[in-house]
Amino acid sequence: MARVHLWASLRRFAEGQEVVEVDAATVGQMLDALERAHPGLGPAIKAGLSVAVDGEVIANNRSAPVKPDSEVFLLQRLKGG
Amino acid sequence: MARDDVKTGYKLIGTRPNRPDGLDKVTGRARYGADFSLPGMLHAAVVRSPHAHARIVKIDASKALALDGVKAVVTRADLPTGLTGEDLNLQDNTLAGDTALYDGHAVAAVAASSALLAQDAARLIEVTYEVLPHVTDVDAAMAPGAPVIREGVADYSVPEGMHGNVARYMEFGHGDVEAGFAAADIVRAQTYKTEATHQGYIEPHACVGQMGEDGRGEMWVCTQGHWYIRRMCAAVLGIEAANLRVTPSEIGGGFGGKTTIFMEPLSLALSKKAGGRPVKLVMSRSEVLRATGPTASASMDVKLGMKTDGTITAGQVYFRMQGGAFRGMSPIGEALPCAFACYDIPALKHEAVEVIANRPKAAAYRAPGSPMAAFAVESLVDEMCRELKLDPIEVRLKNGATNGSKSSYGPVYNVIGLKETLEAAQAHPNYAIPLGPNQGRGVASGFWFNHGGETSVTLAVGEDGTATVMIGTPDIGGSRASIGLMVAETLGIPYENVRVNVVETGALGVNEPTHGSRATFASGKAAVEAARQAIAEMCRRAAADWGIDADAVEWKDGAAHPAGPNAGKFPPMTIGEIGAKMGSTGGPISGHHEVTAEGVGASFGTHVVDVEVDPETGRTTVLRYLVVQDAGTAIHPAYVEGQYQGGAAQGIGWALNEEYVYGADGRLQNPVFLDYRIPVASDLPMIDTVIIEVPNPGHPYGVRGVGETGITPPLPAVASAIAGATGARIRSLPCSPPKVLAAIKAART
Numbered sequence: 001m002a003r004v005h006l007w008a009s010l011r012r013f014a015e016g017q018e019v020v021e022v023d024a025a026t027v028g029q030m031l032d033a034l035e036r037a038h039p040g041l042g043p044a045i046k047a048g049l050s051v052a053v054d055g056e057v058i059a060n061n062r063s064a065p066v067k068p069d070s071e072v073f074l075l076q077r078l079k080g081g
Numbered sequence: 082m083a084r085d086d087v088k089t090g091y092k093l094i095g096t097r098p099n100r101p102d103g104l105d106k107v108t109g110r111a112r113y114g115a116d117f118s119l120p121g122m123l124h125a126a127v128v129r130s131p132h133a134h135a136r137i138v139k140i141d142a143s144k145a146l147a148l149d150g151v152k153a154v155v156t157r158a159d160l161p162t163g164l165t166g167e168d169l170n171l172q173d174n175t176l177a178g179d180t181a182l183y184d185g186h187a188v189a190a191v192a193a194s195s196a197l198l199a200q201d202a203a204r205l206i207e208v209t210y211e212v213l214p215h216v217t218d219v220d221a222a223m224a225p226g227a228p229v230i231r232e233g234v235a236d237y238s239v240p241e242g243m244h245g246n247v248a249r250y251m252e253f254g255h256g257d258v259e260a261g262f263a264a265a266d267i268v269r270a271q272t273y274k275t276e277a278t279h280q281g282y283i284e285p286h287a288c289v290g291q292m293g294e295d296g297r298g299e300m301w302v303c304t305q306g307h308w309y310i311r312r313m314c315a316a317v318l319g320i321e322a323a324n325l326r327v328t329p330s331e332i333g334g335g336f337g338g339k340t341t342i343f344m345e346p347l348s349l350a351l352s353k354k355a356g357g358r359p360v361k362l363v364m365s366r367s368e369v370l371r372a373t374g375p376t377a378s379a380s381m382d383v384k385l386g387m388k389t390d391g392t393i394t395a396g397q398v399y400f401r402m403q404g405g406a407f408r409g410m411s412p413i414g415e416a417l418p419c420a421f422a423c424y425d426i427p428a429l430k431h432e433a434v435e436v437i438a439n440r441p442k443a444a445a446y447r448a449p450g451s452p453m454a455a456f457a458v459e460s461l462v463d464e465m466c467r468e469l470k471l472d473p474i475e476v477r478l479k480n481g482a483t484n485g486s487k488s489s490y491g492p493v494y495n496v497i498g499l500k501e502t503l504e505a506a507q508a509h510p511n512y513a514i515p516l517g518p519n520q521g522r523g524v525a526s527g528f529w530f531n532h533g534g535e536t537s538v539t540l541a542v543g544e545d546g547t548a549t550v551m552i553g554t555p556d557i558g559g560s561r562a563s564i565g566l567m568v569a570e571t572l573g574i575p576y577e578n579v580r581v582n583v584v585e586t587g588a589l590g591v592n593e594p595t596h597g598s599r600a601t602f603a604s605g606k607a608a609v610e611a612a613r614q615a616i617a618e619m620c621r622r623a624a625a626d627w628g629i630d631a632d633a634v635e636w637k638d639g640a641a642h643p644a645g646p647n648a649g650k651f652p653p654m655t656i657g658e659i660g661a662k663m664g665s666t667g668g669p670i671s672g673h674h675e676v677t678a679e680g681v682g683a684s685f686g687t688h689v690v691d692v693e694v695d696p697e698t699g700r701t702t703v704l705r706y707l708v709v710q711d712a713g714t715a716i717h718p719a720y721v722e723g724q725y726q727g728g729a730a731q732g733i734g735w736a737l738n739e740e741y742v743y744g745a746d747g748r749l750q751n752p753v754f755l756d757y758r759i760p761v762a763s764d765l766p767m768i769d770t771v772i773i774e775v776p777n778p779g780h781p782y783g784v785r786g787v788g789e790t791g792i793t794p795p796l797p798a799v800a801s802a803i804a805g806a807t808g809a810r811i812r813s814l815p816c817s818p819p820k821v822l823a824a825i826k827a828a829r830t
Binding site: 007008013043044047052055058059061064073075076077079080081 | 236237238240250251252253254280336337338340412413414415418445446447448449490491492493494495529530531532533534535596597598599677679680681779788789
């Protein structure tokens with residue numbers, strides 16, 4: 001299962017876990033599974049997130065693949081100038 | 082090593098052809114936002130709040146409407162209700178509702194038959210205010226007793242017990258920070274502040290909007306992203322996006338400030354109320370500074386642990402940023418990940434709060450958040466290097482992030498070029514030039530993520546073998562030239578045979594703006610894919626003509642060729658020959674690609690600056706300035722150098738002079754360029770550049786975005802150079818002459 005790292009101030013919405021294991025094949029499935037397992041994360045996910053999957057930052061692509069051994073980091077939605 | 086010295090297999094990429102928009106711009110033929118006019122056009126003016134915070138009791142437009150030639154007035158009552166989230170913020174910023182939230186907040190707008198008449202009419206609109214307590218400083222806004230300027234602004238992230246002006250909270254990190262500090266030989270902590278600065282684009286916001294009673298409209302506007310203009314205007318006005326067609330003009334600078342709306346919906350609302358007559362709205366410089374989006378102001382605590390050999394053992398930051406009176410506008414989400422992005426440090430803690438204040442709604446500004454974060458962290462690194470008498474580049478090489486490093490914000494870096502920029506800076510002649518009296522040298526590194534995003538591109542082959550490329554990202558810094566080069570390289574035709582046009586919202590799928598240093602990366606990547614589609618089709622046409630299988634045809638040097646001796650002997654069929662008869666071989670030939678582009682490569686840079694400080698006046702002169710940055714592949718090196726120089730120039734202005742100055746009454750004191758001091762050519766030396774090329778594996782030609790990283794290192798580099806020259810460390814930007822002089826005097830006593 002993919003290991004999803006939560007930034008510290010999100011962990012209180014996931015029973016204090018730093019890493020949540022999620023069974024998902026895409027970024028969209030991963031985010032949906034996270035919200036199902038931890039509804040408290042819903043506002044953060046709905047507010048817009050970027051993710052990094054195995055080192056690559058995915059700004060906004062729910063179809064981006066996630067592998068069973070992927071390491072995923074949630075990031076705030078990035079803006080640029 | 083400069084890009085031109087690198088041997089590659091490319092014929093065009095890396096060359097410096099004339100810019101396609103150059104002649105238009107130097108002859109005045111280029112059409113900017115304010116240049117557009119239509120028959121029957123009206124002109125608009127905006128009534129703005131003179132108060133930092135005030136309840137709007139009454140708006141009486143009767144005297145204005147009584148003037149001959151005044152055709153329409155709009156107030157918030159003319160806009161739809163029921164919006165939520167960021168759409169409501171956009172509407173609240175377009176026109177104040179019950180409350181004016183900052184000096185310059187739009188309260189009403191008027192359209193008349195001339196610009197002067199509109200301004201006269203605006204002065205006749207009587208607004209009754211009830212002045213409310215205000216706060217403009219980031220620290221004051223979260224101090225006990227500070228007025229809560231908007232109730233319920235906090236989102237899910239804010240823990241209980243924080244001040245009512247705190248809108249967002251963020252925390253992350255890794256490792257044992259306290260153990261890291263315990264392992265250090267010295268631990269230092271300081272607080273740094275940066276004032277809000279404006280992007281300072283020369284072209285003020287301008288648009289012409291037209292909308293009929295049926296809610297169908299059109300707009301011509303200077304913008305970094307016309308699909309964003311369409312979506313935001315549609316949301317604010319309650320219309321369907323497809324009913325608004327938006328055409329971008331040439332753009333006289335944006336730097337992030339033109340990725341959103343400010344007054345554009347007003348021209349449409351006025352037009353609709355004036356019977357569908359087009360309405361032009363052009364901001365004055367004062368309006369730009371008072372009422373468009375500067376960047377955030379910041380107050381930042383930093384703590385670092387370092388061993389005597391320069392090894393950084395732990396780091397900690399706590400940032401406080403205000404982005405105006407609206408939630409979500411300060412760049413805490415970018416500043417925190419950027420703070421230690423140049424380093425591989427075993428233990429880090431990041432914490433930040435966003436605070437709202439009675440200031441205009443902030444917008445993106447070149448690497449949003451990264452310059453402030455760099456000012457705080459890189460300044461303290463420099464202070465500790467000077468204390469331990471360590472070479473600042475050696476310390477950065479010792480602790481710097483490399484391929485495979487775990488980034489400060491979590492993921493592992495793939496292929497990055499920070500180390501190469503440090504080594505090139507160290508080897509550059511500037512780094513060895515002896516310094517004279519009152520002179521100092523500063524070094525700093527910087528980082529930006531870069532961005533891909535929603536992108537749609539179409540390429541059409543012409544009957545004469547030329548190619549027209551339609552892109553949706555306005556050209557701010559040379560993307561038409563770089564995309565033209567990539568397409569020409571891919572097609573194997575001369576650069577002059579490719580024309581790249583920025584087209585309107587009706588011509589392509591949705592494109593994100595030119596932001597995040599993405600245009601050459603993302604539109605370029607899509608254009609290359611579109612060219613490859615066209616090549617595949619041209620190979621099919623040639624194969625059909627020759628009566629062979631399409632797989633037996635290859636494309637090189639602008640022509641279809643039989644792929645080998647078994648494919649048969651046919652003379653090459655050029656793109657011109659294929660284009661000339663495409664109508665009779667199956668119809669027009671084009672390629673199209675749309676994608677949410679991924680595969681961005683982060684860009685790192687290292688800057689070295691020498692300054693001389695006049696000890697009698699505190700004035701700082703920049704003697705020489707060096708920018709070294711990783712471009713991945715420099716498609717058009719002159720434009721890459723221009724981005725490096727432009728970023729450095731803006732960063733130098735931020736470091737030395739630029740700041741929003743608010744009076745005790747909450748009004749902006751310096752809303753003109755005479756008082757808001759951006760650097761001009763005579764203030765700066767020639768800025769030397771070195772282009773590092775560590776190709777990005779996520780782009781067909783190795784491109785990394787180059788537009789934003791360059792503004793990040795100047796803030797700490799200049800302040801560190803001043804510290805070297807004077808012995809006085811400025812921890813609150815700008816390093817203006819009075820502040821430097823006071824610091825020199827304080828250091829002497």
